[in-house]
Amino acid sequence: MVLPDLVPGALFFGLVAVVLALHGRARRGRPRPPLWHLALAALAGAYVVAPALAVAVRQWRAVPGLPALPVITSGQAFLGVWVAALAYFLARPKDGPPRLPLWGAALIGAGAALAVPPLLDATTGRYQPLSLREDLNRCYRSATNAAGLQEVTNICDEPIVVGMCLPGERNPAPCAQSHLLPPGGSAVLDAGGHALSSLPGNPGGLTVVACRPPARPSRDLSPIGRGHDGVCLPPA
Numbered sequence: 001m002v003l004p005d006l007v008p009g010a011l012f013f014g015l016v017a018v019v020l021a022l023h024g025r026a027r028r029g030r031p032r033p034p035l036w037h038l039a040l041a042a043l044a045g046a047y048v049v050a051p052a053l054a055v056a057v058r059q060w061r062a063v064p065g066l067p068a069l070p071v072i073t074s075g076q077a078f079l080g081v082w083v084a085a086l087a088y089f090l091a092r093p094k095d096g097p098p099r100l101p102l103w104g105a106a107l108i109g110a111g112a113a114l115a116v117p118p119l120l121d122a123t124t125g126r127y128q129p130l131s132l133r134e135d136l137n138r139c140y141r142s143a144t145n146a147a148g149l150q151e152v153t154n155i156c157d158e159p160i161v162v163g164m165c166l167p168g169e170r171n172p173a174p175c176a177q178s179h180l181l182p183p184g185g186s187a188v189l190d191a192g193g194h195a196l197s198s199l200p201g202n203p204g205g206l207t208v209v210a211c212r213p214p215a216r217p218s219r220d221l222s223p224i225g226r227g228h229d230g231v232c233l234p235p236a
Contacts, residue, residue, distance in 0.1 A: 010050040012077040017045030019085050061158075071234075075130035076113040084109025126172045126220075133215040133232035136160050140181075140210045150189045152208070154181035160210045163217020163230070164189040167204050171231060174216040175209075203227040 021041040025033055060066055084105040091100035117130040139156035152162045159182050163175030179187035189208070197205035199222075207219040209230025216233045223229075 010046040012074060012081065013050040013053070014042035014046035015078070015081050017041040017049065019081065019088075071133065072113070073117075073130060073133060075132070076117055079116060079130060080109035080113030082109075083112040121172075126170075127218075127231075127233050129223075131234055133211060133234060135230065135232050136210040136212055137230075140208075142208065145188070150191055150208075151186055152179075152181070152189060152210075153186045154183055154210075157183050159183070159213055161213050161215065161217055162187060162189075162208065162210045164191065164206055164208050165217065165219035165228075165230065166192055166194055166206050169219060171218045171220040171233065174218050174233060178217050180213060197228040199227045 018038050018041050021033060021038060025031070057069060060069060087108045088100055088102065088105035091105075117128060120128045121131055136156065139154060139158075139160050140152045140162050141155050142150055142152045145151050150164070154160050154162070159180060161178055161180050163178035165175040165177075169175060177189050179189075181187055191206055194206045195202050197203060197207050197219075203226050205228070207228050207230035209217045209219070209232060211217050211232035214235040216236070218231050218233045219228050220231045221228060
């Protein structure tokens, strides 16, 4: 059996489901559930709760006049859950109910998720992975026109910002060539004779990335420290 693709944030909701399952058993004084129970809880969170919430968020954003939803990156979410889980289980005696209520652990995790990323950003002088927004690279199509320039088109039903960063541009600065494209809109980007960043032959090349406004396209070193990836910075 082939499982469907996970939506962004699905792993986070799977982890939350596992934490809640463990908490429910602990409150009732029952032993920890078997591993297959936890696996079912994780699958339910990842394949049921996460897609349903993603649909609800899209519907909310489509209604004019509703307030903007806060943006929590997947990195912040994972940090918050891990800190909350660590605090919760460290405060639990070996035998007996937890000493820290679930809402207290949630507050500790939320505080870590909100406070740690900006602290790291300020300390390092650049936006760290915890602060970066999800890219929308699936939303643009590119082609080289007769003049040798790259033309990008928004193929999604929401606005995007497409940016091309040339060598020398780097997080925390946004790409100099950035264009806000409505659905179906196009823009022309000038590569200046550079090729896309790739390994092993061209690690210092340009990058192209699409972001959801008001996030800003930029570029950064890849996780392995060689080559560059397009990234989406938070609003200034």
